[in-house]
Amino acid sequence: MTFADLAPQLVNGLANASTLFLLASGLSLIFGVTRVVNFAHGSLYMLGTYVGISVTEHVSGPLGFWGGIVVAGLAVAVVGVLIETLVLKRIYHAPELFQLLATFAVVLIVKDLALIVWGAEDILGPRAPGLKEAVEIAGSAIPEYDLFLIAMGPVVLGLLHLLLSRTRWGVLVRAATEDREMVGALGVNQAWLFTGVFALGSLLAGLAGALQIPREPASLNLDLIAITDAFVVVVVGGLGSLHGAFVAALVIGIVKALCVALGTVEVAGFGIDFTRLTLVVEFLLMAGTLAVRPFGLFGRPVAVSEPSRSVAAVVAPGKRFHVGFVIGVALLACAPFVVDEYLLVLGTDILVFALFAASLHFLMGPGGMVSFGHAAFFGAGAYVAALLVRQAGWSMLGAIVATPFAAAALGLAVGWFCVRLAGVYLAMLTLAFAQIAWSIAFQWDDVTGGSNGLVGIWPADWASAKRDYYWLTLAFCAPAVWALWHVTHAPFGHALRAGRDAPARAEALGIHVRRTRWFAFPIAAAGAGLAGALFVFSKGSLSPEVMAIARSVDGLVMVLLGGVQTLTGPVAGAALFTWLQDETLRHTEYWRLVLGAVILALVLAFPRGVVGSLSALFPKGGAR
Amino acid sequence: MSTTPLIEGRGLDSFYGRAQILFGVSLTVARGEVVALLGRNGAGKSTTLKTLMGLVPPKAGEVLFDGTRVHGRPPYAVCRAGLGYVPEERRVFAELTVEENLEVGRRPAREGAPHWTPPRLYELFPNLGRMRDRRGGEMSGGEQQMLTIARTLMGNPLAVLLDEPSEGLAPVIVEQMGEAIRALKREGLTLLISEQNLRFAASITDRAVILEQGHVRYEGAMADLMADASVREKYLSV
Incomplete structure (x- = not known):
């Protein structure tokens, strides 16, 4: 390979790195000061792209293009301020996970608003006036616009550096990143600081989106792509470190470019196609x-300035709870005699996702470990079950029984890495593993069917009736959920919660905290894997979508919607979410908008989750 | 001069979660007075200061600053009203330089309060003047303690709540700290200082309030307390 082969890709990678840095620096600033993991940051980027293109469509020439970029940045900044003041400001005092849930809702709403305004088709943007040509460098044609973007990265880094180090506002932002309560006690109104930081972060996201106009079309998928890219950059660079984000963006941009440039390379007799790695190399x-x-x-441990929020004691379920559970399951078992087939299919989905949510809750609640990639275990379960039946010729029942063990093995492997980290970093690592799993499913055509997935995976004859499959699902899900709850209140669960609430004291009591947390992974993974296996036979087919980020996010929404501090909450959240999704999907094309609005309303009305808030209202009723 | 106390807490009940820390705590600090808040570990000294500052909103009771109710207001508003707060754990901004730390605390000049600028503060704490560009995280405990006091003074407060200024400091530094606090007193600053170190407290304060398990148990002149071994034995000895 010569430099001439490499140069265009390298330039392309560096140009990407610049927009990646703009995007990530905004996310990093917002997280640093407000401690909000803003999932809607990718949506702001997407809006920047759409708004920029729209302006160029109405105003031609350089004014339209460059003006469009400025307008897009400012418009997105306004949207960011609206999100902050209308939504987040009301829930800063709620548990952090609630802010996360609220930003998920914003993602859904923005996606459908974009669909309404700009339609489902990708929209191509114009090329940059005055920078349409390519210049010849060392025998390769290099687009001028790429060179412009490459220059933008350091320029923006420099400007941000000046802003943060030379202005009073910047000093306050840096101080608030360390200890915002102290900044308040020194007379600074944090509300304005937060709003200001949100405006700046959103502006950067909007600019990043608009600057990409000549390079990629506006599409409704940009939001999740952008947010995962931004997360990766921020986490690799170190939360809150601008220079870290810059270096990480460069590294990722260059490595991706190298993967494309390398193409297929023979290594020890194997042909490795590096271009395929681009999907996963950043993870x-x-x-x-x-x-x-x-x-x-370049990161440091995130300073915890406020005393850790008191976690409501989860009382061990008493006799009434068990009786209630048995009665509930018995009622569910009677459902096929009264409801129609449509509702039975929905009921099967609800059971599957109740188990999925309960297993995620096991990590998040008792374990205190938020996972952004729980769908990996769900998807792995689905693929394992499907492949056992199709490739290995197992019976359906055998596959369903074996799947949790396979998922648990995966959980053991993933967990080993994850428990070395904490907080957002742990969440990001789970996301990375989920993306790696997804890209394996997406690209291993021979086994997984690639993007087409696998079809014709129907239940065995004896369970093929909707009613029978519903019962089968109930027969697996109910005991599995019960087992998860049981473990929560078994000595293992106590040790897990002790490690969550007071790691040092738990260690002093002889609890091996890291190992306890580690073993929580296979347990949660087994539950999710079983749910995945039951899911695949109920649908008859599967594609990599079963383990996409969106599914992990769905799981988080279910748990948070129901309330992470209760046992029954995630199950209720799963039922509510699945039912809402189905209901809105039947009535409107814009189900995300409705769902997002409902979630937002619920978050603002019940900042402790639906079940959590209900049991706070009626402290004696309802199982905790 | 008015007789309204500058700082007044009336019947304060404060909680951490479900645990009640303060039980009907009432105390006053007159303008220009320097008062010691004494008591054993866990008696509620820090919580009292945090409650006055608005960092821990009381479930019951009132906080008045210069005759105006401030409870229920956010800490930044209490600070702007003229009440400064120096936390126990120092909490300097570790990534910020000495000068930047001071900048965070800067507020406009206030009538009736001494006006502080970095040069004046470097006079009060000469050590700080020699390390203006050093990061907070790279300073010794004593230097950090001086920086937190200086940072709060940048807000030109009428009164300052000082939480255990001598904690964990070498005796020679404690001596310097006492010198600085006496200088602040001469400037006319009102101070409420929580302390465990009785001898240090006696050297800088006029009056003492003793807390025990969240209740005010004793109030009186510092000289009287130093003369009354039985009270000291009962509430302060470990």
């Missing part, structure tokens, strides 16, 4: 970085 980089440096390249 491999992230996993590798976090394994070596748990707080990213």
Whole structure:
């Protein structure tokens, strides 16, 4: 390979790195000061792209293009301020996970608003006036616009650096990143600081989106792509470190470019197609970085300034709870005699997702470990079950029984890495593993069917009736959920919660905290894997979508919607979410908008989750 | 001069979660007075200061600053009203330089309060003047304690709540700290200082309030307390 082959890809990678840095620096600033993991940051990026293109469509020439970028940045900043003041400001005092849930809702709403305004088709943007040509460097044609973007990265880094180090506002932002309560006690109104930081972060996201106009079409998928890219950059660089984000963006941009440039390379007799790695290389980089440096390249442990919020005591379920559970399951078992087939299919979905949510809750609640990638275990379960039946010729029942063990083995492997980290870093590592799993499913055509997936995976004859499959699902899900709850209140669960609430004291009592947390992974993974196996036979087919980020997010929404501090909450959340999704999907094309609005309303009305808030209202009723 | 106390807490009940820490705590600090808040570990000294500052909103009771109710207001508003707060754990901004730490605390000049600028503070704490560009995280405990006091003074407060200024400091530094606090007193600053170190407290304060398990048990002149071994034995000895 010569430099001439490599140069265009390298330039392309560096240009990507610039927009990636703009995007990530905004996310990093917002997280640093407000401690909000803003999932809607990718949506702001997407809006920037759409708004920018719209302006160029109405105003031609350089004014339209460059003006469009400025307008997009400012418009997105306004949207960011609206999100902050109308939504987040009301829930800063709620548990942090609620802010996360609220930003998920914003993602859903923005996606459908974009669909309404701009339609489902991708929209191509114009090329940059005055920078349409390519210049010849060392025998390769290099687009001028790429060179412009490459220059933008350091320029923005420099400007941000000046802003943060030379202005009073910047000093206050840096101080608030360390200890915002102290900043308040020194007379600074944090509300304005938060709003200001949100405006700046959103502006950067909007600019990043608009600057990509000549390079990629506006599409409704940009939001999740952008947010995962931004997360990766921020985490690799170290939360809150602008320079870290810059270096991480460069590294990721270059490594991706190299993968494209390398193409297929023979290594020890095997042909490795590096271009395929582009989908996953950033996640491999992230996993590798976090394994070596748990707080990213330039990060430091996140300072916890406020005393850890009191976690409501989860009371061990008493006799009434068990009786209630048995009665509930008995009622569910009677359902096929009274409801129609449509509702039975929905009921099967609800049971599957109740188990999925309960297993995620096991990690999040008692374990205190938020996972952004729980769908990996669900999807792995689905694929394992499907492949056991199709490739190995197992019976359906055998496959369903074996799947939790396979998922648990995966959980053991993933957990080993994850428990070395904490907080957002742990969440990001789970996301990385989920993306790696997804890209394996997406690209291993021979086994997984690639993006087409696998079809014709129907239940065995004896369970093929909707009613029978519903019963089968109930027969697996109910005991599995019960087992998860039981473990929560078994000595293992107590040790897990002790490690969550007071790690040092738990260690002093002889609890091996890391190992306890580690073993929570296979348990949760087994539950999710079983749910995945039951899911695949109920649908008859599967595609990599079963383990996409969106599914992990769905799981989080279910748990948070129901309330992470209760046992029954996640199950109720799963039922509510699945039913709402089905209901809105039947009545409107814009189900995300409705769902997002409902979630937002619920978050603002019940900041402790639906079940959590209900049991707070009626302290004696309802199982906790 | 008015007789309204500058700082007044009336019947304060404060909680951490479900645990009640303060039980009907009432105390006053007159303008220009320097009062010691004494008591054993866990008696509620820090919580009292946090409650006055608005960092821990009381479930019951009132906080008045210069005759105006401030309870229920956010800490930044209490600070702007003229009440400064120096936390126990120092909490300097570790990534910020000395000068930047001071900048965070800067507020406009206030009538009736001494006006502080970095040069004046470097006079009060000469050590700080020699390390203006050093990061907070790279300073010794004593230097950090001086920086937190200086940072709060940048807000030109009428009164300052000082939480255990001598904690964990070498005796020679404690001596310097006492010198600085006496200088602040001469400037006319009102101070409420929580302390465990009785001898240090006696050297800088006029009056003492003793807390025990969240209740005010004793109030009186510092000289009287130093003369009354039985009270000290009962509430302060470990």
